[in-house]
Amino acid sequence: MKRIYQRLKFSALLFIIAAKFSFACVIILLASSFASYSQELVFKNPTLVSGSAGQNNAVYRFPKVTSAVDALLKVKKRSANNVVIQNIDVTDFGWNKAFQPQIGISGGIVSGIKDWWVEFEISFVKTGTSDEADVSEFNLTSLDVDGDNLTIREYVELYDAASYYFEGGTELVHSAINDEDEDDDDDEPKKKNYRFLGPIKNYLDIDTLGTRVMVTSKFVKKDKIKFRIGARAVGLGSSNAAIRYNSLWFRSFSYVSGTFLPVKLTSFTVKSVEKNKIALNWNTAQEKNSSHFTIEKSLNGKDFSDAGIIFSMGNSEQPQQYSFTDVLRTGEQGLIYYRLKMVDIDGQSQYSPIKVIRIGEEKANASVLVYPNPVANELRITLPSTWHDKKVTIDIYTTNGILAKRFVTNNASQTETINVRALTPGSYMIRSSNGSDTTSQQIIKTN
Template sequence: MKNLILLSLFVFVSLAGCTSSNEENNLGFEAIESSNLKKEFIFDEVIDYDLIDADIKIRGANITFRGKNIINSKIQIKNDGSFTFDNEEITIKGNLFQMNANGLICFTDKNITLKTDYETITHKSEWCYHKADLPVTMIFFKSSKQGNNIQLKWATATEENSDFFEVQRSFDMINWETIDRVKAAGNSNTRKDYSFLDDKIPEVSRVVYHRLKQVDLDGASMFYGPVAVKMGSTEEEVTIYPNPVAFGKNLKVVSTYDHMKVRIFDVSGRTYYNETILSNLTSIPMNYGKGVLFVEVQNGAVKTTKKIIVH
């Protein structure tokens, strides 16, 4: 359970048509303002409001969070600082938590339920977690289309008491099927490279997701991923869906790149989201407003822009 909670915090998804000159009509967008908090905490403090599009740094302070939502936010915990969840139900989506070796993520004893991008977790006891609680240090995990198959590759920098990796497949990121196991290194302080070919994929023309369930020798486990590949005959390098997307729901971006820069903006050029994603898949909560937006996906000099509708 410890490892599953850490993963959910640290893990970092109808096709959209490209825009053309004759589509430059009815491009209005009604923005909904967010808290957009940018702050460095050096003293203990209680946050009793939601964090949306926030960028906060915690340096040696103990921060207690009593809001209900943390959306599209970056939280850095440094210099023996801590971030404590203290509400019975908290939704955390599209966030990046970073902490150094002395940072802590903590939970009070309120039987807390965390609703993350991919999991719902209930934590029933008062406890704190260090970065060192992660049993495997993952360097990368990626997938690529190989004809009608999907090649998975991943590498670890260190492993401690790791038993095996369970490879799982899904078509909706809700229902997951275990398709095989790959033996892990056990204990290692050197880089280990792994690969797996999923050659039993049903004939589909949609996005196929994979994730890894890493299991320790003591039965504890955590998840890595998901990663995604768009199957079928399409040659598109970027897939964005659903489109239209409902306000508050996740917009998914899947590409053929190992990493990508994703920007979301309106017809006036105002930017609502601008992040570098170190994988080929991201899931972005659409909490910016309703109307027409543009999603720009860039990898090096290659740039793709598509129009989406939020309703």
């Protein structure tokens, strides 16, 4: 970029000598505009403008991420009180122009299976003000999303990007996620929200040559973005590396055999249509080099096997509808889990969120079932057959009567899943209604 700008600037200078001053100024402005459009966003020298440093609701100003734009970084929330921001922006390690928070478990030691994260929000404003400023287009590259060689795997969750791009031989595992800040419904998120989970393997330093543990997200016409930085311990042992260095560089990178995520899934529903038949329906908003969908099924929520394959449209900017009927075998009862594996023509794949259905004899006046209880992450609610395909509202209230979360679907499935990971541990009341009938159950939320 620097060499291109220098050539344009030199050409403009020659034109000034050879032609009229006013016309030459146009050439100079064009050169300057071209350089500005392609520049990265620079995150340096943050100052705390409100709140307590490192705590929820703290706001930091990063001055002049572009020549006319500042970035206001807000610490929105974290997974638990023992999750700490040790340094909001590390400068003696990694890359000076990147946003580099140091995050982890207080004390730096983690044992057993745990998951932790901090959620950030960045608002773009005009320099020195709080006035909104759209940035027409920019890239955000997550660097060094790796592990500690023992038990820890880092991850980043990115919300509502226009696209994502990563190495063909990436070591990152990507999966679609729901946005907890939006009202839930029976469809998958219409925005592109993904988690990229790194390997246990540790890559040396924060190196831009480590492209197998990097992912670039592209944002278009945004004045605000949201993302989470986290990690999980996946083994039974302990690690003293639970304070992690993280690096998000707001620029693009080149990848070997780079791959775009092939499919934008907008809905995925599962329902029982006959005694031994399950109907799966899903819609896509766009497809890029998509090959097929593999329908995967599990009886325990962990071990999945192939139930069928549906070939996709391939390339499309128009909405597409797909369906598959799974005929249950003898003995397949209780909870059955389904997910879609979306595969592109290069063999790269991504998974949909998991859908759950309960199979078994149902009494005519069956009640609403809420489980597991206690619950840590996902709450499942099985509805009576008379509630299916209707509008259902499920509210979660604190013991003080405050609405903590609302789930609304206009086309209820047999079993709905609500992510309650962000709720504070404690006792809650679940109120389910189909407009005419209402039920209430109490649950306990744990860490």
